[in-house]
Amino acid sequence: xxxxxxxxxxxxxxxxxxxxxxxxxxxxxxxxxxxxxxxxxxxxxxxxxxxxxxxxxxxxxxxxxxxxxxxxxxxxxxxxxxxxxxxxxxxxxxxxxxxxxxxxxxxxxxxxxxxxxxxxxxxxxxxxxxxxxxxxxxxxxxxxxxxxxxxxxxxxxxxxxxxxxxxxxxxxxxxxxxxxxxxxxxxxxxxxxxxxxxxxxxxxxxxxxxxxxxxxxxxxxxxxxxxxxxxxxxxxxxxxxxxxxxxxxxxxxxxxxxxxxxxxxxxxxxxxxxxxxxxxxxxxxxxxxxxxxxxxxxxxxxxx
Amino acid sequence: xxxxxxxxxxxxxxxxxxxxxxxxxxxxxxxxxxxxxxxxxxxxxxxxxxxxxxxxxxxxxxxxxxxxxxxxxxxxxxxxxxxxxxxxxxxxxxxxxxxxxxxxxxxxxxxxxxxxxxxxxxxxxxxxxxxxxxxxxxxxxxxxxxxxxxxxxxxxxxxxxxxxxxxxxxxxxxxxxxxxxxxxxxxxxxxxxxxxxxxxxxxxxxxxxxxxxxxxxxxxxxxxxxxxxxxxxxxxxxxxxxxxxxxxxxxxxxxxxxxxxxxxxxxxxxxxxxxxxxxxxxxxxxxxxxxxxxxxxxxxxxxxxxxxxxxxxxxxxxxxxxxxxxxxxxxxxxxxxxxxxxxxxxxxxxxxxxxxxxxxxxxxxxxxxxxxxxxxxxxxxxxxxxxxxxxxxxxxxxxxxxxxxxxxxxxxxxxxxxxx
Numbered sequence: 001x002x003x004x005x006x007x008x009x010x011x012x013x014x015x016x017x018x019x020x021x022x023x024x025x026x027x028x029x030x031x032x033x034x035x036x037x038x039x040x041x042x043x044x045x046x047x048x049x050x051x052x053x054x055x056x057x058x059x060x061x062x063x064x065x066x067x068x069x070x071x072x073x074x075x076x077x078x079x080x081x082x083x084x085x086x087x088x089x090x091x092x093x094x095x096x097x098x099x100x101x102x103x104x105x106x107x108x109x110x111x112x113x114x115x116x117x118x119x120x121x122x123x124x125x126x127x128x129x130x131x132x133x134x135x136x137x138x139x140x141x142x143x144x145x146x147x148x149x150x151x152x153x154x155x156x157x158x159x160x161x162x163x164x165x166x167x168x169x170x171x172x173x174x175x176x177x178x179x180x181x182x183x184x185x186x187x188x189x190x191x192x193x194x195x196x197x198x199x200x201x202x203x204x205x206x207x208x209x210x211x212x213x214x215x216x217x218x219x220x221x222x223x224x225x226x227x228x229x230x231x232x233x234x235x236x237x238x239x240x241x242x243x244x245x246x247x248x249x250x251x252x253x254x255x256x257x258x259x260x261x262x263x264x265x266x267x268x269x270x271x272x273x274x275x276x277x278x279x280x281x282x283x284x285x286x287x288x289x290x291x292x293x294x295x296x297x298x299x300x301x302x303x304x
Numbered sequence: 305x306x307x308x309x310x311x312x313x314x315x316x317x318x319x320x321x322x323x324x325x326x327x328x329x330x331x332x333x334x335x336x337x338x339x340x341x342x343x344x345x346x347x348x349x350x351x352x353x354x355x356x357x358x359x360x361x362x363x364x365x366x367x368x369x370x371x372x373x374x375x376x377x378x379x380x381x382x383x384x385x386x387x388x389x390x391x392x393x394x395x396x397x398x399x400x401x402x403x404x405x406x407x408x409x410x411x412x413x414x415x416x417x418x419x420x421x422x423x424x425x426x427x428x429x430x431x432x433x434x435x436x437x438x439x440x441x442x443x444x445x446x447x448x449x450x451x452x453x454x455x456x457x458x459x460x461x462x463x464x465x466x467x468x469x470x471x472x473x474x475x476x477x478x479x480x481x482x483x484x485x486x487x488x489x490x491x492x493x494x495x496x497x498x499x500x501x502x503x504x505x506x507x508x509x510x511x512x513x514x515x516x517x518x519x520x521x522x523x524x525x526x527x528x529x530x531x532x533x534x535x536x537x538x539x540x541x542x543x544x545x546x547x548x549x550x551x552x553x554x555x556x557x558x559x560x561x562x563x564x565x566x567x568x569x570x571x572x573x574x575x576x577x578x579x580x581x582x583x584x585x586x587x588x589x590x591x592x593x594x595x596x597x598x599x600x601x602x603x604x605x606x607x608x609x610x611x612x613x614x615x616x617x618x619x620x621x622x623x624x625x626x627x628x629x630x631x632x633x634x635x636x637x638x639x640x641x642x643x644x645x646x647x648x649x650x651x652x653x654x655x656x657x658x659x660x661x662x663x664x665x666x667x668x669x670x671x672x673x674x675x676x677x678x679x680x681x682x683x684x685x686x687x688x689x690x691x692x693x694x695x696x697x698x699x700x701x702x703x704x705x706x707x708x709x710x711x712x713x714x715x716x717x718x719x720x721x722x723x724x
Binding site for chain 1: 305306307374375376377378379381385386388400403404407408515516518520528529531532533534541544548549550555577578579580587589590591593604628641643644646699700703704705707712713714717
């Protein structure tokens with residue numbers, strides 16, 4: 001008799017692992033929340049959350065740290081998706097943090113609210129007493145992230161200490177914290193950019209339109225294409241031109257670059273990514289180019 | 305396409321980073337911007353070659369000190385498989401990191417320098433691989449170019465290692481002569497070693513059979529979370545009560561008779577639910593939701609098994625423990641938290657039988673404590689019963705972690721012995 005081969009596809013394994021992580025958090029923490037930016041990783045994370053608790057609703061709120069410099073398409077998508085799920089959305093606003101004097105707006109051509117988000121995020125975690133915060137970060141994104149745990153401990157200042165992380169074995173996660181501390185949880189740790197896109201295709205998940213090729217007025221800075229927008233300061237030596245572009249990552253407009261691409265469907269995007277030779281952060285994120293340890297430094301302070 | 309998780313053991317001197325760099329580069333998992341950054345840093349430091357370890361040494365302290373501190377996870381894929389590498393450092397905190405990386409690995413690669421042969425550290429790596437029950441072990445004999453691709457040298461190392469491995473629990477052992485620097489037998493078969501009749505390393509990684517490494521015999525379903533959608537939008541689910549979890553062993557099917565632990569009550573599975581609809585069977589590592597024909601009081605931490613195949617219900621445990629804390633040692637009378645499957649309890653160390661020298665396998669029965677990176681056999685008493693199997697039989701129901709109640713850090717990893 002032919003023995004059945006219990007092989008499981010890579011997406012099924014990754015999905016099962018992520019569901020396990022989400023349920024573990026829901027079981028062990030009092031007040032989790034899920035960071036939802038309207039970007040593709042958090043969209044996938046949200047689908048995993050739907051699956052983990054079905055037919056019950058997702059048992060925690062969503063939170064968006066809004067820099068005020070987001071793409072309209074992404075904010076629309078965020079609000080629509082939240083309404084469809086009947087979920088509660090907490091919006092933590094960087095503008096509020098500026099108005100309250102918690103942070104000071106950067107000045108100059110390269111001013112960005114990227115780094116200011118950390119204070120807004122940590123203040124919101126404290127205000128809402130969140131003890132577990134789901135993030136969509138993946139280990140293939142960046143080399144400091146390659147060493148971060150799935151359950152990543154943050155002290156009462158929200159800091160990450162990369163040299164003093166809790167060992168993580170099998171599928172056993174240590175959820176114990178004191179009041180005021182929290183855990184960042186990364187259910188998509190083992191996914192790659194291509195896995196995310198394969199999953200979006202397989203599940204037929206809707207994503208914001210700016211991920212697909214469209215015509216946009218852009219200008220070039222440091223080899224990146226930045227959008228023409230009120231919040232992006234452009235110099236006279238940085239002329240605008242029209243190009244067919246799409247976004248590989250979705251973040252703050254001031255530091256998120258578009259790539260020239262004609263990929264108009266998920267299938268075409270997958271083909272393009274499979275052939276590309278540049279990482280998504282290298283291609284599109286000014287925030288990671290600042291220094292070799294840019295991400296590590298921001299993460300230590302409490303960044304996503 | 306499935307996933308192979310593998311751990312690599314060895315130090316920079318063995319050519320481990322070069323090997324990983326080559327696997328990643330040849331499978332196009334290293335991107336141009338990453339390579340440029342590494343080349344720039346290598347140049348700035350006056351290194352003549354491109355130091356591929358810079359790709360994995362992600363933390364500032366690691367780059368400053370030229371050491372690897374922590375387990376790094378790397379990803380690549382070929383058309384056949386997706387690979388997750390747990391890259392563990394060779395020197396600092398070795399045991400703790402290797403145990404962590406090996407705990408989820410399907411396969412381990414141990415690198416040996418062909419000129420140096422089987423060293424103390426090779427034996428240590430092999431022992432840890434065996435202790436963690438990594439099902440497949442590859443001994444990659446590297447730098448064959450520096451021993452003139454000698455068949456005799458390869459055979460010597462193979463014999464010496466085989467003799468040592470016979471004392472361990474190594475399921476599947478494969479020897480591959482390689483040169484990571486030149487690419488011999490890494491991705492494709494080498495023309496420099498016509499006497500070697502085996503496959504290349506990558507071919508082996510792509511084809512090693514892992515589906516049957518999971519336990520598909522003993523039904524084990526640790527209940528993780530109870531799903532009761534009281535404010536379900538669909539009224540059809542108003543009385544829904546499902547038990548969610550990740551299958552840890554065996555194959556479950558609707559209609560199967562099962563036993564609930566700790567109650568000992570039996571019932572039948574009425575449905576195996578997922579968001580995508582009910583399924584006809586569930587096995588590891590699927591995350592599913594079970595419903596039962598009878599109304600039994602079931603909560604997180606309970607276990608579902610088969611009436612004629614149950615785990616051991618234990619409050620006294622025998623285990624090998626790897627101690628991972630530097631601030632305090634494990635001694636008899638130490639009190640800790642224990643997390644096993646989805647159940648957390650308190651544990652008391654009743655006895656330390658011996659400390660194991662991971663280099664010589666010598667058992668020191670005079671030992672009175674375990675400190676950081678030491679491994680020993682202990683007896684534990686637990687405040688509430690755990691549903692356990694021998695670690696050798698099932699890694700998911702045989703492994704546990706120990707947590708310090710004062711600091712909340714994970715201080716130990718345990719592998720259960722003599723349960724069944």
